[in-house]
Amino acid sequence: MIPDLNQLDPAKFEHLDFDMYGQAIKSDPSKYFLKWAQQPPRYIRQDGHVHAFATRHKDVKFGLMNQEFLSAVPVPGTGLDNIDYFNGLPIIVEVDQPQHTRLRRLMQPAFTPRRVAEAQAGLNALANQMMDQLEARGTDIDVMADIAIPFAVTVLLDHFLAVPQQDWPLFLHYSHSMGLVGTLKAGDPKPKEYLDAYNAMYAYCENLIERRKAEPKDDLVGSIIASDITTEELFATLMVLLTGGIGTISATIGLAALRFGRNPEQMELLRNEPALINSAIEEVLRIDCLGNFRHRWARQDFEFEGLQVWKGMAIALSLGAANYDPVLYPDPGKFDIRRAPTDVSSFGYGIHFCIGQAIARPSVRTATLALVQRFPALRLATPDFEPLWGGLPTERSPVNVNMKIK
Amino acid sequence: MLTVNFILADGSRRAVQIAPGRTVKEAAEDNLIRGILALCGGSCTCGTCHVYVGEQWAARFAPPSIDEDALLDGAAAERRDTSRLSCQLPLAEDMDGIMVTVPDQQQ
Numbered sequence: 001m002i003p004d005l006n007q008l009d010p011a012k013f014e015h016l017d018f019d020m021y022g023q024a025i026k027s028d029p030s031k032y033f034l035k036w037a038q039q040p041p042r043y044i045r046q047d048g049h050v051h052a053f054a055t056r057h058k059d060v061k062f063g064l065m066n067q068e069f070l071s072a073v074p075v076p077g078t079g080l081d082n083i084d085y086f087n088g089l090p091i092i093v094e095v096d097q098p099q100h101t102r103l104r105r106l107m108q109p110a111f112t113p114r115r116v117a118e119a120q121a122g123l124n125a126l127a128n129q130m131m132d133q134l135e136a137r138g139t140d141i142d143v144m145a146d147i148a149i150p151f152a153v154t155v156l157l158d159h160f161l162a163v164p165q166q167d168w169p170l171f172l173h174y175s176h177s178m179g180l181v182g183t184l185k186a187g188d189p190k191p192k193e194y195l196d197a198y199n200a201m202y203a204y205c206e207n208l209i210e211r212r213k214a215e216p217k218d219d220l221v222g223s224i225i226a227s228d229i230t231t232e233e234l235f236a237t238l239m240v241l242l243t244g245g246i247g248t249i250s251a252t253i254g255l256a257a258l259r260f261g262r263n264p265e266q267m268e269l270l271r272n273e274p275a276l277i278n279s280a281i282e283e284v285l286r287i288d289c290l291g292n293f294r295h296r297w298a299r300q301d302f303e304f305e306g307l308q309v310w311k312g313m314a315i316a317l318s319l320g321a322a323n324y325d326p327v328l329y330p331d332p333g334k335f336d337i338r339r340a341p342t343d344v345s346s347f348g349y350g351i352h353f354c355i356g357q358a359i360a361r362p363s364v365r366t367a368t369l370a371l372v373q374r375f376p377a378l379r380l381a382t383p384d385f386e387p388l389w390g391g392l393p394t395e396r397s398p399v400n401v402n403m404k405i406k
Numbered sequence: 407m408l409t410v411n412f413i414l415a416d417g418s419r420r421a422v423q424i425a426p427g428r429t430v431k432e433a434a435e436d437n438l439i440r441g442i443l444a445l446c447g448g449s450c451t452c453g454t455c456h457v458y459v460g461e462q463w464a465a466r467f468a469p470p471s472i473d474e475d476a477l478l479d480g481a482a483a484e485r486r487d488t489s490r491l492s493c494q495l496p497l498a499e500d501m502d503g504i505m506v507t508v509p510d511q512q513q
Contacts, residue, residue, distance in 0.1 A: 113512065114481060117513075350447055353446035357452075
């Protein structure tokens with residue numbers, strides 16, 4: 001039983017004087033992460049609830065890998081009920097073993113390193129084609145609208161999932177509407193726009209299942225549909241596959257462009273030494289982690305590096321802060337594309353390690369390198385350019401990254 | 407302590423020490439052996455800690471689970487009879503001197 005607030009040791013609390021899901025941390029998380037990355041687990045208050053809060057690399061990694069003490073299944077009434085992007089469906093990221101194992105096995109064949117390596121030529125061609133179009137167009141671009149989003153959408157929907165192009169707007173609309181859910185107050189009904197988009201996607205998936213049962217195809221969607229899972233699980237799995245990746249890939253391309261725009265000497269270094277691209281994107285993933293936080297829930301009472309955690313308590317894990325841990329990354333606030341950081345936490349760890357990272361990493365590398373190499377004059381629209389910040393509440397994604405290419 | 411002999415993709419060799427009970431992936435990680443990524447942290451989830459185990463040692467490990475088997479099928483480098491995910495290879499006391507080859511590609 002989680003004790004009342006006033007029974008807990010006040011010295012074990014950190015008072016957060018800002019909105020964990022607000023603009024301040026999305027705009028400049030480093031000022032929080034540099035401090036958090038050196039602090040042991042402690043309590044925070046979130047929406048009137050007590051959460052444990054882990055921010056050092058080793059604690060975040062433990063929180064994501066351990067399954068004995070921690071569960072990915074949300075406990076209702078812990079102040080996180082509004083973070084429900086899939087309307088309560090049993091999605092893979094919020095189930096434990098053995099259900100998780102079953103769902104993961106269905107998705108795994110699409111995301112093997114070999115399959116992704118085979119797709120690399122297609123990624124290169126797509127990136128070059130997009131740069132050709134931009135080159136013919138003018139000087140001013142918005143990296144999000146002109147490159148990141150169309151690149152992510154085409155890679156996922158066309159190259160990997162083979163969704164007909166006339167159906168793409170449905171997926172894009174749902175993907176965008178997910179952002180509306182996170183801004184709700186606890187107990188608020190979901191907005192009509194979100195529910196309309198959700199219902200349209202649900203209907204689409206039901207229809208897709210019917211069509212594929214009538215006319216089977218030997219591809220990823222076909223193999224999922226052919227397997228023994230419930231319609232709800234199937235729908236949830238498709239939803240995650242079809243929508244979950246778009247925001248992740250596009251945000252990381254945008255974050256990379258913004259980071260290079262603010263560090264032109266590092267951009268020049270990459271242009272001169274393109275073999276640094278893998279190290280460069282690992283460094284972008286480290287310093288500009290898309291996910292500020294993930295949550296887990298305690299299965300039982302346990303002591304977490306000296307902090308008492310009770311069964312049912314939510315534990316907020318800051319992936320972004322873990323990436324600033326000076327134990328692993330000296331001078332963590334410095335963007336250095338030669339750093340070649342390892343053990344970067346941005347895609348999580350353990351059984352829930354992001355299955356789509358196998359696509360996300362090469363996608364971000366390909367789009368970023370094409371942009372940097374094609375346009376030697378690439379720079380931010382203004383030296384002090386600051387994007388609008390969006391993305392899901394627990395994440396950070398630039399809405400626009402305005403740059404000049406000539 | 408046991409000695410694990412790594413043969414890297416460029417042909418160079420590194421001999422490292424590790425306590426019994428720990429895994430080949432941990433031996434690589436603790437000694438900054440290049441080419442073993444283990445992006446998921448070592449939970450048989452990503453297929454990026456692929457190694458080739460020396461022939462006389464390969465049979466001493468428990469056979470791959472169905473998840474490891476599927477990941478090895480999709481590994482970036484060629485799958486061979488001795489292919490394993492190094493996170494799934496706990497070292498026993500009688501494995502001193504084991505040879506492990508690192509493939510040229512993990513992703």
